[in-house]
Amino acid sequence: MLLNALLLALREIRRNLLRSLLTVLGIVIGVAAVITLVTLGNGATLMVKQQISALGSNLVVMRPGQRLGPGHDEAGAPAFRREDADAIAAEIRGVASVAPVVSSTVTLVAGAANWSSSVTGTTNAYFAAGNWTLAQGRLFSDDEEQAGKAVCVIGQTVRAKLFAGEAPLGNTLRVRAFGCEVIGVLAAKGQGAMGMDQDDTVLMPLATAQRRLTNSRAVGTVMISLKDGVSASTAIADITALMRERRRLTTAQENNFSLMDTRQIAETLSGTIGTMTTLLGAVAAVSLLVGGIGIMNIMLVSVTERTREIGIRLAIGATGREVLTQFLTEAVALSACGGLAGIGLALLACLGLAAALNMPFLFNPGINGLAFGVSAGIGVIFGYMPARRAAALDPIEALRRE
Amino acid sequence: MRPPLIQLQGLTRTYGRGDAAVSALRGIDLTLFSGDFLAVMGASGSGKSTLMNILGCLDTPSGGHYGFESIAVETLNQTQRALLRRHRLGFVFQGFNLLARTSARENVELPLLYRGLPAARRRQAALAALDLVGLSDRAGHTPAELSGGQQQRVAIARAIVTDPAVLLADEPTGNLDTARSHAIMELLTRLNRERGLTIIMVTHEEEMAAYAGRTLHLRDGLIDRDSAEPDATSCC
Structure with missing residues (x-):
């Protein structure tokens, strides 16, 4: 029927x-x-x-200020120092590498070409933390890192914009007022999670960037990569305790820094x-x-x-x-x-x-x-x-x- | 004596209530046996359509008794009456009432559909019924492609395809010319004689009523004359 x-x-x-x-x-x-x-x-x-897993699977990002995500409030929160990164690397278990980062957007000039890009001052730990590999050249030497020498590693987009048809290694890149020798080129990574071009970047030693670009000892963010199998939440708890101690926060005071792991970022997004x-x-x-x-x-x-x-x-x-x-x-x-x-x-x-x-x-x-x-x-x-x-x-x- | 097929006792039907109440039937007594061919006549408003609707289980009496076979129809609910129509009654209307844009065969199959017969048996029965009314060569035609007489034959085929106990025909020749009316009446007569089909027909034409074995005249909701009882008043 x-x-x-x-x-x-x-x-x-x-x-x-x-x-x-x-x-x-x-x-x-x-x-x-x-x-x-x-x-x-x-x-x-x-x-x-x-895209976020391409960024590095077990990565924790520490930033000053309290709120996470867009609208991040850094006002009044004290910046980090290189020593904070060193302390985390030395004292927290399960940490693979810690990279202090300062960033600034700067116009770059090479020969007749110029290009505005993000310049990041950091340490060699950044390459491991951010899953970066080199296409050519080398990383920073200890001497360059400590002395803050004018050397840089460039991303593929910067290479294409400024050194089209030229070998970049050994060439000089003018960053604002100083010349910077290109010692390495990063392998291409493509578009990031927010749609930005991750290859549009220039990396230089932290001391170089602090001295010649930001003119301050502040560190903007600290990227901490954890060893495989280490729980991000445990590490975050340990780092939080350490940072509270270093910043001398009383129990009544709230954190004036925030930690977020990539999984959390992925989940938020x-x-x-x-x-x-x-x-x-x-x-x-x-x-x-x-x-x-x-x-x-x-x-x-x-x-x-x-x-x-x-x-x-x-x-x-x-x-x-x-x-x-x-x-x-x-x-x-x-x-x-x-x-x-x-x-x-x-x-x-x-x-x-x-x-x-x-x-x-x-x-x-x-x-x-x-x-x-x-x-x-x-x-x-x-x-x-x-x-x-x-x-x-x-x-x-x-x-x-x- | 064989039991009656239909028995009406003091059947009344009143529409409306209170002061506005109108009595369409005011006490009908009627007994019909299987194989009867009854013509119901009367002026419009005499109650013949109401009687037909009640006999066809489309309407329920306000009072009195309607026995169909061994069933007291006035006690049935709507669904039970629908099932009684499905299994025991066949309808033929003045306006043919075939489904438009539907072939003759599919029209005839319709009642079998509600009986839940499988497609092959529906088809077979429908073609046999069409053959019986002389339209086996028109099975694939839609009503629009058939003449009035042919449409009424399809309607008759649809009414008899379920092998009903009673065929109810409401002015079956009302929309047809004389020659076609006679052809339809001959078909009904043949079905009555050869298959013993009980037929109740409403008509206002004496000529058509003459085909029936028994004629009932209604007037104002009462039986005026019954050919089976030539002189009702002298009875008993």
């Missing part, structure tokens, strides 16, 4: 093909929008996670993207509701139009329940077809957009199943009222209707 009802429903949909198509358009668009947004959101989350995805998906879901109302409208029209047919069916022995089933099946078949079409449309849109936005395409069976279920459910909810109206018709009245 149910199969029969389904066949009848499909025949009725085919009979009014154009109207059926227009009716389900709302469902098609709604389902496609929800799936596309959620799928792209999942892709973006995956991309961020991949994917959490933000997840929230956005949910929000956009919810907005798209509203169009599903509108689509459902469209179906109810057409089903009501259909019941009125087919009053006589309903009368005939009742007269030849259909029970009210069977008429209800028939109309309900029609509404559900209609919205389910719309749901399937929406899934197809979403698939095309996702493939196209993922290719265009250079994002991974993740097929998410959950959201597809959910969207299909919701579209069918909309058929049930919005089809019920018209179907009940059909089933409640008086056969005598219905037959009399022209």
